[in-house]
Amino acid sequence: MNNRNEEVLQVKGLSKSFLFEDQKIDVLHDIELSILEGMSLSIRGDSGCGKTTLLNLVARLEIGDCGEIYWGQHKMNARASCNSKEATLRSTFLGVVYQSYYLIPELDVLENVLIAGKLSGSYGPGVRDRARSLLSKMGVGNKEKQIPTKLSGGERQRVAIARALINQPKLILADEPTGNLDERTGGEVMDLLLMSCEEENAALILVTHNPSFARATNESIFLKKGKLATE
Amino acid sequence: MKLPWPLYLAWKQLFPSQKKVSFFSLLAVVGVALGVNVMIVVIAFMQGFQDKFRNDIINAQGHGRVVPLQSSFDWREMHRKIEDYSFIDEAMPYLQGQILLQKGNYHSIPFAMGIEPTAENPVFDIDSFLEGGVIRMNSHDAEDITPVPTIDSLEDEVVFISTQVANRLGVRPATAIRFYDSNQSNQSIASQVTISRLDPFVESGEWEVLFTSDQNFIIKELANGVEYNATLANGSIDRGFGIPVFKPLINSEPFKEGDLFKFHVFKASIIEVYSPSMIEKAKADEMVPPREVRVGGIFEVPWQGFHTEALISTMRLMQDLRVEEDRVDGFYIKAIDSVAKRENRLGESCSELQKSLGEGWRVIPWFVENAWFFDLLKFEEYLMTLIMVPIGLVAAFAIAIALMTSVLRKTREIGLLVAMGGSRISVGTVFCLQGFIIGLLGAVLGCGFALLFMYFRDELMTFIVHHIAGEEGQAGVSQFYDFYSLQIYYPWESTESLNTFLTFAFFAILISTFAGLLPAWRATRLNPADALRSE
Numbered sequence: 001m002n003n004r005n006e007e008v009l010q011v012k013g014l015s016k017s018f019l020f021e022d023q024k025i026d027v028l029h030d031i032e033l034s035i036l037e038g039m040s041l042s043i044r045g046d047s048g049c050g051k052t053t054l055l056n057l058v059a060r061l062e063i064g065d066c067g068e069i070y071w072g073q074h075k076m077n078a079r080a081s082c083n084s085k086e087a088t089l090r091s092t093f094l095g096v097v098y099q100s101y102y103l104i105p106e107l108d109v110l111e112n113v114l115i116a117g118k119l120s121g122s123y124g125p126g127v128r129d130r131a132r133s134l135l136s137k138m139g140v141g142n143k144e145k146q147i148p149t150k151l152s153g154g155e156r157q158r159v160a161i162a163r164a165l166i167n168q169p170k171l172i173l174a175d176e177p178t179g180n181l182d183e184r185t186g187g188e189v190m191d192l193l194l195m196s197c198e199e200e201n202a203a204l205i206l207v208t209h210n211p212s213f214a215r216a217t218n219e220s221i222f223l224k225k226g227k228l229a230t231e
Numbered sequence: 232m233k234l235p236w237p238l239y240l241a242w243k244q245l246f247p248s249q250k251k252v253s254f255f256s257l258l259a260v261v262g263v264a265l266g267v268n269v270m271i272v273v274i275a276f277m278q279g280f281q282d283k284f285r286n287d288i289i290n291a292q293g294h295g296r297v298v299p300l301q302s303s304f305d306w307r308e309m310h311r312k313i314e315d316y317s318f319i320d321e322a323m324p325y326l327q328g329q330i331l332l333q334k335g336n337y338h339s340i341p342f343a344m345g346i347e348p349t350a351e352n353p354v355f356d357i358d359s360f361l362e363g364g365v366i367r368m369n370s371h372d373a374e375d376i377t378p379v380p381t382i383d384s385l386e387d388e389v390v391f392i393s394t395q396v397a398n399r400l401g402v403r404p405a406t407a408i409r410f411y412d413s414n415q416s417n418q419s420i421a422s423q424v425t426i427s428r429l430d431p432f433v434e435s436g437e438w439e440v441l442f443t444s445d446q447n448f449i450i451k452e453l454a455n456g457v458e459y460n461a462t463l464a465n466g467s468i469d470r471g472f473g474i475p476v477f478k479p480l481i482n483s484e485p486f487k488e489g490d491l492f493k494f495h496v497f498k499a500s501i502i503e504v505y506s507p508s509m510i511e512k513a514k515a516d517e518m519v520p521p522r523e524v525r526v527g528g529i530f531e532v533p534w535q536g537f538h539t540e541a542l543i544s545t546m547r548l549m550q551d552l553r554v555e556e557d558r559v560d561g562f563y564i565k566a567i568d569s570v571a572k573r574e575n576r577l578g579e580s581c582s583e584l585q586k587s588l589g590e591g592w593r594v595i596p597w598f599v600e601n602a603w604f605f606d607l608l609k610f611e612e613y614l615m616t617l618i619m620v621p622i623g624l625v626a627a628f629a630i631a632i633a634l635m636t637s638v639l640r641k642t643r644e645i646g647l648l649v650a651m652g653g654s655r656i657s658v659g660t661v662f663c664l665q666g667f668i669i670g671l672l673g674a675v676l677g678c679g680f681a682l683l684f685m686y687f688r689d690e691l692m693t694f695i696v697h698h699i700a701g702e703e704g705q706a707g708v709s710q711f712y713d714f715y716s717l718q719i720y721y722p723w724e725s726t727e728s729l730n731t732f733l734t735f736a737f738f739a740i741l742i743s744t745f746a747g748l749l750p751a752w753r754a755t756r757l758n759p760a761d762a763l764r765s766e
Contacts, residue, residue, distance in 0.1 A: 052764075061650055062760040084654045091652020098763065102647040104240075106247035118236035119652045147249050163651075 007070070008170045008203040009035045009058065014067030014078055015226075016053055027053050029226035031067070037170065040197060040204040042214035045223035051207040054223065055173045058205070059094055060086055072170060091120035095164030095172040095202065097193070099179035101156040103148035103163075109135065110144035113163045120167045127166070134162035138192055154185035161193055165200055172197055172204045178213065190216065237657050240648075241664035244637070255637075256669065259630050263673025263739050266626045268680035270619045270735045275685060277612045278727055279717040284608065287534035288601055293354040293563040294571050295581055295596040297322070297588070304591075306559040312588075313562055318570040318580040323347060323354040324559040326549040330542065331505040332392075333521065334400040341396050342538035345549025348385040354565040357382045357391070357543065363531035364394050366403070373408040373495070376425050380404055380528030387551075389431045389527035390502075391543040397529045399540070402500030404526045405429045407475060410493040420483045424448075424492040427467050428476035431499040431525040440477055442490040450477055499525040506552035522552065536604060564594075574598050620738075627742040630669055634662050634750035645754050646762025659755035666747020667740065674736035681732070685719050 011033035017026045027050040035041050045051050056062040057078060058069065064078035071093050076086060095116075103112045113131040117123070135141045138158035140151070148156055157177055164172055174193060178186030190213045197204040206217055214220045222229045234242070245256040297313055306324055313322040326345040331338060346355075361380050368375040385391065397403060407426045424440045437453040450468060451458045461468045463486070467478040475496055479486065503521035512519045530543070550556055570576050577596050585594040598605060638645070648658050684691060696704055722729040 053760075056760040056763075059650060061646075061763070062758075084656075087649070087652055087654045089652075090650075094650075094652075096647075096650045098647075100643070102643055102763075104243075104644055104647075106243050106253075108248040111243070111248060115236065115240065116651050118239060119648070123233045145249075147247075 006037050006072070007034055008037050008039075008072060009033070009205075010068075010070040011058065012068045012070075014054075014057060014069065015065045016050070016057060016062070017065055026226050028057070028064075028223075031226075031228055033058075033228060035171070035203045035205065037203055038198065038201045039219070040194060040206065040217035042206045042208055042217040042220045043223055043228075044208060044211070044214050044220065047209075049223050050226060051223055052175055055175050055205065055207060059096065059173055060090060088120075091116070092167045093170050095167065095169035097157070097160050097164045097172065097174040097177045099176040101148070101153075101160045101180075103156055103159060105148055108145050108147050109140060109151070109159050112148065112159055113166050116163045116166045122167065131162065131166055134165055134196075135159070137196065138162050152185075153181050154189055157181060157189050158192060161189070161196060165196055165202070168200060169202055172202050174204060174206045174208075176207055176209070178208070178210065186210070186213075236653070237660040238664055241661045241668060244661070245665055245668055255633055259633060259669045260672045260676060262626050262629060263670060263743060264676035264680055266619075266623050267674050267677025267735050267739045268684060269622065270616070270738075271678065271681035271731055272684050273615050273619065274612065274731050274735075275681070275719050275728060276717065277608070277615060278731070279719040281605065281608050281612075282718055282720075284534070284604065285598075287532075288536070288597055288604075289571075290356045290359070291532045291534040291537045292597055292600065293323070294566040294577060295564045295594060296600065297562040297564060297584070298593045298595065299561060299591060300593060301591045306557070309588075310562060313564065313584070316580075316584055316587075318566050318577075318584075319564055320567045321349075321354050321565040322562045323349070323564075324546060324562050326546055326553065326555075326558070326560050328549065328553055329507070330552060331510070332396065332400060332542070333503040333505065334402050334500065337400045339396045339399045339540055341393065341540040341542040343542040343544060343549060343552075345544050345546040347546050348382050353382065354563045357530065360530035360532050361391065361528045363533065364397075364529035366394075366397075366529065368406060368408060370408060373410045375406065376409045376494075377404075377406045378427055378429055380429075380431075384430050384527045385543070385545055386431070386527070387545050387548050388524050389499075389544075390504075390524045390548070391528045391530050392502075392526060393539060393541040394529055394531050395539045396542060397526070400500075400502060402502055402526050403497075404528050405431055405433050405499040406497045408495050410495070422482045422484060422486045422490075423480045425478050425480055426475045426494070427478040428469070429496070430472050431527040432473045433475055433496055433498055434473070435498045436496055438475065438477075438494040438496060440479075440492040440494075442486045442488055444488050445486050448479070448486070448490075499527065501525055504552065506554075508552070508554045522548075524548070536601065623738060623742050626673075626739075627746040630666055630743055630746040631749050634665055634747055635753065637665075638662060638750040638753050642757060642762045645757050646759040646764075649759035650763065655755040655757075655759075659751035661751075662754050663744060663747040663751040666751075667744040669747075670740035670743025673743065674739040677739060678732055678736055682721065685721065688717075688719065 011031055014028060014031040015026070016028040017024050031054065043051050043054065053062065057064050060069070060076060060082040063081055067078040069076045069078050071089065074089060082090070104115065107115060110131055113135060114127060117127040117131065132141065132144065135144055138161060140155050140158050143151060143155060148159070151159065161177070177193060178189055181189060194204070194216055204217065206213065208214055246252055310322055310324055313319055324347055328343055329340055330343045331340050358381050365379055380391070392402070407429050409425070436455070439451045439453065440448055441451065442448045446463050447460065448462075449458060449460055459470065463479055463481070467476050469476045475494070501523050504524055505521050509519045509521070524544070532541070546559065550558060566577055566580065570580050578599070581594040581596045585592060588594070645658055649655060720728040722732045
């Protein structure tokens, strides 16, 4: 672990279970996790083991059974739903990248990046310039007026990464960002993601099945039977 | 522009980048616009009808009536007294009743009203009623040039009758025709001789006007050999009642020697009048000859509530027929413009007048006398609104369904917006705002459509009626609905019209926004994690 930097995320004693046909299924049990500024961490595990659930809990999109989550210095109760103050903090603290991109089809490429800025209350030419610069860095600077449906999968994911970075978040949560891409494109996108996080000094939690992508991160852990274990 | 993101996103979802307008948005906005347009136009027409009826009633009945509750009073003194009031412009005494008319084997029992004929500032616009009742004779070789009768020709032995009475009895006023062009000249530029007055006392006969030079002419009555000379410098040639007044009209082709104009004059029909007192006498075997009167003119009162079979005579004739000398039934009043324009002021003024006239008098303003009719019209207006509001609600349901579908389609986007930091309420607001934007644009467009419809109403009505009912239907629509002469006010011309526009625009915005509430609520209830997982 890199001790130079501050802790961006701390998860303490986080558990999550689901009820399925009156039966309680423990998905995550007493998770302890910490990540420092600028650090990257990959989480691997079998399908359905709870990786996405862990990311959703970290992002406060889901309520846990118990535990505490710290976004920087902000302590949050994992058992309570996200309040409006936390929602506002989330827009600047977190960036999210998903396997299915989730670009808004009515907006063009530039607007898709800017909407994340607008959600955090950032308007004006400064944000627009930053969005353009991020798109150029992602190699889609010449497509800013295109609508998402006209882009390839790799291009869409690049736009999604630019959108995640627009508010200079402290933490990027990437849930299988290359899952829908071929190996070569996936490799290019992953390189861009890691490079950008490093440049922006953003911590990265990457959920992936790909061992080579996992190896590219500073730390790699496994999620198995609801517990985290180092590789 | 620094738009709040829910508004920005709502706008973009309705009007996406790279596309001018989405199909859904177009349908929704046009749907609301058509609803607003229909509601405004129907109510504007209803208000136009009310306005038309109001004017028709005032033209036919004046602004009110002063009615005595006692039978004996000095009507001349009372007339002066009423006219002395500051808000009274004119007061007209009247007598009314029912009489029996006979012409040959045909009978009619019209409502009869005796008035004091006055050409200056009359309470009733009888001249315009007479103009409306003109029926021209058709001929292949002659032209009906009968001048429109005026109130001036109302004498004690002359009556004006309504079109229905004239048709029932088969009578008409004095009529003159001019035979076509015995001079073989170009009609459009040729100078002509016409008749400017044809009183009810002219006899039937043939007349000729022969030019002996370009300035002088002779007027001849052929049957009796009456003949007199005239010159163009004299203008109209008035030889008194009983003789048509000929009037030369000089056009670009001047008169020349030998020009001959031929006329045929038909005398006014004479009808026999029986009053109730005459009938009473006849029942007592007393020989009472009927009163003979001439038809001075046929009138048409635009107010449908006015008696269809009606007769207007002088007050003296009515007094004679009722055998009630020097008596009137009341006074019709005309108020000065500043009072007449506002119903509440007219009502107050009438109450004040009634108070000052004392216990034995009632002063009834026109809108009280015809309250039943306006209540009916108002009821119709409310009924129309009641019928049309569901139209708006149907549009709202359509919008709600479309937005709900949009929420279902955008479930994962909703999850993403929450994941990016949007609060659930803000995400819900996006859908509510979409309803608001559709309502707002629909209302603005609907008001625009309504203005266009109102401006081109004659053309549109002609087109619609022509294609539905053909030429005959068009005549029917003109006769019964009178769309073509209907005065419709634009919002900048009348407060009532402005209120109609604003009310329906506001209604459209409100129901569209409400239509967005249900999908918005659905969006706020979505669990973001579930939304992101949804397929």
